[in-house]
Structures are given as structure tokens and as C-alpha cells.
Amino acid sequence: MERLLDAALLQQFPAGVVLIHESSQADFLHVLVEGLAEIYTEQDGGEWGISLVYPVSTFIPAAIICDQPYLSSARTLVKSRVLLIPAERVREICNQDIVFTSMIAKELARAYRGSVKKLKGHLARSTVERLANWILAESKKDAHQECVVIPFDRGTLASHIGTTRENLSRSLGYLTDHGVRIRGREIAIDDKDQLILFARPQRFIDDPMS
Amino acid sequence: MERLLDAALLQQFPAGVVLIHESSQADFLHVLVEGLAEIYTEQDGGEWGISLVYPVSTFIPAAIICDQPYLSSARTLVKSRVLLIPAERVREICNQDIVFTSMIAKELARAYRGSVKKLKGHLARSTVERLANWILAESKKDAHQECVVIPFDRGTLASHIGTTRENLSRSLGYLTDHGVRIRGREIAIDDKDQLILFARPQRFIDDPMS
DNA sequence: CGCACGCTTGATGCTGCTCAATTTGTGTGG
DNA sequence: CCACACAAATTGAGCAGCATCAAGCGTGCG
DSSP states (O other): OHHHHTTOEEEEEOTTOEEEOTTSBOOEEEEEEESOEEEEEEETTEEEEEEEEOSSEEEOHHHHHHTOBOSSEEEESSSEEEEEEEHHHHHHHHTTOHHHHHHHHHHHHHHHHHHHHHHHHHHHOOHHHHHHHHHHHHHHHTTTOSEEEOSSOHHHHHHHHTSOHHHHHHHHHHHGGGTEEEETTEEEESOHHHHHHHHOOOHHHHOTTO | OHHHHHHOEEEEEOTTOEEEOTTSBOOEEEEEEESOEEEEEEETTEEEEEEEEOSSEEEOHHHHHHTOBOSSEEEESSSEEEEEEEHHHHHHHHTTOHHHHHHHHHHHHHHHHHHHHHHHHHHHOOHHHHHHHHHHHHHHHTTTOSEEEOSSOHHHHHHHHTSOHHHHHHHHHHHGGGTEEEETTEEEESOHHHHHHHHOOOHHHHOTTO
């Protein structure tokens, strides 16, 4: 563990800094210590969100383990602190320290499951349903608040829901008839039961703990 | 390694046997030794393909590592031999044997990257493009054959491409104008360059090695 | 032969993207 | 404090992609 940390560096980044560029070789294992980041991919001039990263977790550990180029890009969404560990060092310790390695394995497993859940959501649900379920999931983490605040701009949210800005707007409007009220970035949940009825959340798609 | 194998059992299954039921607790680590299997999910009465499993690899290792229910189901597509290792034993060895653990980590990393690639394909491409790229990818592995044979029925292929049987049929018809000829389950590639031109394959979506 | 199953083809409608116009919101400088 | 500029968000119209339903075709098997 010492050998890990003496080569690592903790850095502070403002919002909107691109930390990883897809298709570049993996050079560091990034650990988000504080803040918020997104994993995204650039395709045909557009951007699509792959996942959101909350502290404390690593991002894109798979590229380091596989010793392969990154499949997606990453940027900070708010001011964040990130721990950078040289890839070389990580792979070295993966052959020595069992505690670290099985921690990495757990991290990979969690990320993998997240990705499968996202895939399931896209295969089986419409845009509005994905949005409704995102709102429900978000409302759970902020300890029973009746109000969800989108922590980034709407374009970013749209790219993570898997739609365009325009349709996100329409979808939010549509949910107005299903227990929700919109005020800029604030989404007030007036009738949670009605929203749940519409969204039909499933444990194995929407529950981040599963 | 001995402790792993003395608790494991190698079993033979015919085609179409469901080995894993989603939402059930993970009891075994499955290793496909020979044959072909698919990971899929059941949603609203339909089935959607998540991934295909070729030998030799594990399936759904993440559920065992996380000690959580499976997120998807798995079945054999052809007669297959599968090694079953009790989950308990796997987790135990994950705290002891570094070689095994880092092998699992690599396996998880590969699966994770596969899932991200599938997600990218769905976000950025149309059904026909996904199909065209699947054909190209398939043609690569069978050592420069000019002909791809779908190794399962079309409904299954449709579910993995992310469309319906009907639209798969239409899409195959459409590709007829782009260098391909269809004869039942055989897809003859007459003009690979033209197909590539249409499909615009990307290394970081379609190359299974990356 | 006739039935079952898988594949194809057609018609129709919904979802969601694109483009464009308008409104709202936000920060800036006079 | 207002006027203005610029970006973000909304709204509308039109259209492409794809699902759905339904019917027609082909092949294999009892």
C-alpha cells in the first residue's frame, strides 16, 4: 500500500476538465476522492454519457487491468479532487497484494454491473421511462427530499439518459402529468406513488446497490 | 487451485438449457469449457441479448464477486460443457490466491469492456449498422472465410443486435445492396470493402481484442 | 398430405431525431 | 437599473427508424 501511495499524486481539478481521452493508452488509475465526474464517449460529433462517478471510486479501471487503450473519456462535472496512480504501479501491485487486487476486482464487478443495468434500461425502456426512473433513483440518495436538483446542465443529463436536449425537455414536460413539477434545475416530486406507477422501477435495473 | 477444482464439477448440457436465472442468488461460478452460451435478460415478456460467451470464459463473474443476485440469465445455445465452481469457494480463494484473483479481475475487466462497447454501439448506431458490424466481426474470427454462418436461430441474433425478428430480416435484405448475399443462415460477403464502407467499423466498438 | 415452425413481406402507427423559431434565463456593460 | 447579447430551454413541424400486427411463404417432419 505504501508503494502505491508514494507514487500517487492527489490533484484538484475545476469543473469541465477532461481527465481521460478515449483511445489513448491507459497511463493512470484515477480515483475520484471528492466531487463528481462523468464517463462519456464521443461519436459522430456528439457525446453520449456512459456513467456518472461519485466519490470514492475509481474510473475506467478496466483499461489499466487489460493494459489497453481507454474505451471512453472522462471529465469532471464539478470541482473535484482526484488521486492519480501510475498504471505501471497498479499492475505491479496486482501481482503482489491480494487485498488490493480483490478490491480492484470488486470495483470492476460493480462497474460491470452498472454497465449491464444501463444496457438493460436502454433495451427495454423508452426515453420517458428512463428519465422517470433516473429521477426516482436520484431522489433516493438525497435522503427523502421531495425535490431533486440536477447537478449539471441539461445537455449532460440528456446524454446520460440517452436522448437529446429537446426530447429531454419534452419528456420532463410529459412527466408533469405523472406527479412531478419542474422549476429550472429543480424537479419537485409531488406525488411519488404516481411517478412510481408510471416508471415501474425494477430492482435489478435501477437500484444502485444491487 | 486444487481446492478450487476438488469442489468443482464439469457437466455437459444440451442446447437451450437455462443455467442461470436472473434475480436468483449467485450460487456457482460457471466456466464455459466448450460450446456456446448467451447472456440475456427477460423484460416485459421479451428477451434481449446481453452478450455471447465463447470458450474458455466465465459467465457473470460479477454476481459472485459482489455476492449479489444475477442481473441476467444464461443459457446454452449449443451442446456445451460447463465447469461449475461453488460461489463460496470462489470468494474464499479470492482472499488467498493472488494468481486466481488477478485472473478473475482480468476476466471482469474484459467483460466490462465488452458491455461498454455494446452500449456504445446502441447509443451511436442504427440497427442496420449494428448488424453490418456484427457480420464483419463474425467474419474476422472464422479465419478469412468469405461466408458467415449464423450459429443460432434468427430470433436470438435479433435479440443480440437489439431489434425484432422482422426488422432483422428487413435489415439483412437492406444489406443486400451493400456487398452481402443471404442464403438462409449463411451470409456470403461478396464485397467486403463495400460492406466496410457502409458499416464504418470502429476499433473501440467492434474489435473484440481491444 | 397437413401441420408446425421459422422466415419474409406489407401496412400502420408510435417514438424520438432534426431543424428552425421562439421564449426564457443569465451575465455584462453602459 | 436598464438594455443588450448570448446561451440555454422550450415548442412546433416534419420525417426517419423501428415496433407491432397480420398475412403469406417455405421447409421439414410426423
